[in-house]
Amino acid sequence: MAFILALDYDGCCVDDEFPGHGEFKQDIINKAKEFQKHGAEVVLWTCREGKYLEEAVANCKKAGLEFTAINENTPATKAWLEEKHEPLSRKIHADFYADDKAKNLEIFLKIDIAATCKSFESRKRR
Secondary structure, three states, rough: OOOOEOOOOOOEEOOOOOOOOOOHHHHHHHHHHHHHHOEEEEEEEOOOHHHHHHHHHHHHHHHOOOOEEEEEOOOOHHHHHHOOOOOOOOOOOOOOEHHHOOHHHHHHHHHHHOOOHHHOOOOOOO
């Protein structure tokens, strides 16, 4: 199963100017797109909803970043949970949560993408 990256929007993909949209944080956007090139699934994980969420998704698309899922588990994760007869919940599964509030963006930018994604290629969920 692929590496799953959960990516926050405000303060992570763009400067935090809610309800508006700040400038793109191009280093974060580029890193997420590079993860995708290596087979990772990227989930937009944000508190935005309604029209604000739609605007955020459209804004990311302008930057060339599209998502496997938005504020929910990926289809592969949902299938795995159903197979295990586990209840679905609002809490998503991800291998890394990139979020400005977690103060982990510097760590995110240093991740070796190729090695990380390769290490997850043979992952089997238990």
